[in-house]
Amino acid sequence: MTNTIDRFGTASRVLHWLVAISFLLLVLSGLGLYAHTFFGYFDLFGGPQQGIMVHKWAGIVFLIGSVLLFLSHAGEVCRFDADDRRWIARLGGYLSRNAEEIPQGKFNAGQKLFGIFAVIAALVMGATGLVIWDPTAYSRELTQASFLLHSIFFNLFMVGMIVHVYLATIGNPGTLEGMLYGQVRRSWAKKHAGKWLEKVVKD
């Protein structure tokens, strides 16, 4: 019996990291547009015009990548059962030191919620981003509303991403291995995705 279990295939991992890299590029190239304090971040790209270009094309990659990533996991992500509801009610046990683990499927309820949020946010950012691609192309009201929505969802996304990165790295040791190498340790699966482990073992 091996110690590790396959979790994410190569294509799935490549797609995830493509989305992650484009997200990082989007943040770095967009900060200069967000506030004067961050204007210097444009230097990373050789200037504001170049930064804006990177922002636009990274946005396209991110939008398409996010939608594909979501579709490839949609079956798992969109199904919530009684355990998931229990998990949500107890906030995944993250608020106490020795909480009992509620058995979860391939993704826990929090990851599912984040997955759904991420694709909605990506769609909103993408749609509003296309409107403000050229701020003189559409009506003033639509453009102004797009600026507002783009900034609101950026903030939500940023907060969501900080939580996602924390929980997927130091917050839950062993999780990152799945996304890096495609496999997780058996002990990880037992703790974090009990129902998934059972199913995988059975098959």
Next chain:
Amino acid sequence: MKRKAFLIDTTRCTACRSCQVACKQWNKLAAEATVNHGSYENPPDLTPLLYNQIHFIEQEQGDDLRWLFINRRCMHCADAGCVKVCPSAGALYHTKEGLVAYNREKCIECHYCVSGCPFDVPRYDTKQKVTKCHACSNRVQNGLLPACAKACPTQSLKFGDRDQLIAEAKAAGKKLYGENDLGGLGVLYVLDDEPGTYRLPKNPAIPASIFFWKDVVKPLGILGFWGAVGVAALHYVTIGPKKLDDADDQPRKGGE
């Protein structure tokens, strides 16, 4: 430095368009081919090559035609939406006379500013840089009148110390548009009708969406970022990570 402003008395304007021509000449703006759209108004709107424009309001009243004219341009707002949304500090700025000028070198061609402007003023040139009336700030700083004000033969277009212009107009019993809006506009109008007739907003303000974007969402976002980082760090040191009980990962050694 005393705040300077234009005072435009529309009741004196004869639509001679000396102002349009003088501006084009001083700013070396090329002529544009336009089409006749059934009015003497020409062109019908501000363009990248037209920083001020005489807008014609033509109202048929029985057999009569009522003709109103208004010089449209940047209003040099104290609380300027264009400055608020511009990501590049100093691309649009207030001069010490309180006029809103711009620096093409600093303009990053994002075209955000027109969305922040309540009067739909900024336009973009062939290089994609911002253009609009800059109140001839270079002339003003050298003690000259703006070219358009200098050219106006009817004194419809006056330029000077804002307080003094207001005091004079009030003494003459005129009602002013823009005295207190947006921190006080740098272009004050004497109108012959309701602002709406002149396609001017009755109570000009920074668009609500722009206000929320820049004054609410932006600061909240910075707070949210550090809040999330702080909460994660706090969680790590108080409740701590969900450590794995790694027993079944380690190869079992005999005797243990």
